[in-house]
Amino acid sequence: MTYGTSGGDRQSKNERREAAREKAKQLRESQRKKDRRSKVVLQGSVIIASLAILAVVALVIVNSVKTPGPGPRNMLSDGxxxxxxxxxxxxxxxxxxxxxxxxxxxxxxxxxxxxxxxxxxxxxxxxxxxxxxxxxxxxxxxxxxxxxxxxxxxxxxxxxxxxxxxxxxxxxxxxxxxxxxxxxxxxxxxxxxxxxxxxxxxxxxxxxxxxxxxxxxxxxxxxxxxxxxxxxxxxxxxxxxxxxxxxxxxxxxxxxxxxxxxxxxxxxxxxxxxxxxxxxxxxxxENTNFNEKSTSTPTPTPVPAQ
Incomplete structure (x- = not known):
């Protein structure tokens, strides 16, 4: 009696091997696509984060540069x-x-x-x-x-x-x-x-x-x-x-x-x-008006310190 593997069995093993290779190929391709998506998402997140940081910096700069405020009526001189x-x-x-x-x-x-x-x-x-x-x-x-x-x-x-x-x-x-x-x-x-x-x-x-x-x-x-x-x-x-x-x-x-x-x-x-x-x-x-050459001020009458 001869023991061994039939041609059908060998073919079945070959098919299974080929199927495994194909599945592995599909998994690798799927992983590459997933990696590409992750890369795109990461890059997008970095860009969004960068834009957010730039927006915050711009806001800080705008707030630090205070614009002058209009004054009240009847105080055009600041008084x-x-x-x-x-x-x-x-x-x-x-x-x-x-x-x-x-x-x-x-x-x-x-x-x-x-x-x-x-x-x-x-x-x-x-x-x-x-x-x-x-x-x-x-x-x-x-x-x-x-x-x-x-x-x-x-x-x-x-x-x-x-x-x-x-x-x-x-x-x-x-x-x-x-x-x-x-x-x-x-x-x-x-x-x-x-x-x-x-x-x-x-x-x-x-x-x-x-x-x-x-x-x-x-x-x-x-x-x-x-x-x-x-x-x-x-x-x-x-x-x-x-x-x-x-x-x-x-x-x-x-x-x-x-x-x-x-x-x-x-x-x-x-x-x-x-x-x-x-x-x-x-x-x-009252009789000593200021002029551009004034360098001194009238001296008040000395009085004892309180």
Whole structure:
């Protein structure tokens, strides 16, 4: 008897071998297609991720390049000019990116020009206000002097993160924009309610309540302006302009700190909490107008230190 494999069996094995090869070929082809798809997906993901990164970088760049903010009406000079009977001089608002336009002073009129750069969170500004509010009010009411007030925000870092100096200056700008003739009252009320340096300052609701105390017109518009911090960017820009200088029509190169008080173009360097010293300076400055060659300021009458 002969033992072995029949031709049919050999053919069956060959077919199975060929089928295995074909299956292996199909698997390799399928894997190559899968690899190509994975490569395409990976490349697409890299491109999308790259575009997302570029978008984030572009957004950061755009946000870091802050565009100037338009200013409030009646503060074209970056300040508001208060005249007789506490009436503000009306002006347009400063356009975004434009330079402030100084108020012209009539030197022949005999009216004293007083400019005040103040931070409503600054305790020394509060001391000056407390000492001089009465005589400033008298001079303005009688028409003997005009007072131009420039709100600044320097002391944000001292308000526990609430940026009270900026919020107070913005509130002042909101009042100037829609209720300029009540600005002087609001200015005095802000100092009368000045929070302590190092505190969180007043809330927006408390600032809004103070505008009501000043009897502003359009109180809802003023309140919305305060809540939205409408002039926040202008406050920042105005501070930068003042700190860069020069200060127009004066012997002041730039504002180094608050309060800075200028009378007829001459910087007051006397005691800020002494009304007599300031009054003496004003009397002397009345006949010592600033000009381009001015290098000195009137010296206030010496008084004993408090």
């Amino acid at each position: 508001i000019l208060i005249g007789q009977d506490f009436t503000a001089t009306p002006t347009a608002g400063l356009k975004a990116g434009a330079d402030p336009v100084p108020n012209e002073r009539d030197e022949e009129s005999g009216v004293i020009s007083i400019q005040m750069y103040v931070d409503y969170f600054c305790p020394v500004c509060g001391d000056f206000e407390k000492a001089n509010e009465d005589q400033l009010t008298t001079w303005i009411e009688s028409g003997a002097a005009t007072v131009e007030i420039f709100p600044m925000a320097i002391l944000d870092r001292l308000s526990q993160g609430t940026k009270y100096a900026t919020r107070a200056a913005n509130a002042a700008a909101c009042v100037a924009d829609t209720s300029p003739d009540q600005y002087y009252d609001f200015h005095n009320i802000l100092f009368a309610n000045q929070p302590k340096e190092g505190s969180a300052g007043l809330t927006d609701d408390e600032l809004i309540a103070l505008t009501a105390e000043a009897k502003v017109s359009s109180p809802r518009i003023v309140a919305d302006c305060i809540e939205d911090q409408k002039f926040k960017k202008w406050v920042e820009d105005a501070r930068s302009r003042a700190q860069t200088g020069p200060i127009a029509n004066s012997n002041v190169e730039k504002i180094a700190g608050t309060p800075t008080v200028i009378v007829n173009g001459l910087k007051y360097t006397g005691a800020l909490d002494d009304a007599k010293a300031f009054s003496s300076f004003v009397i002397q400055a």
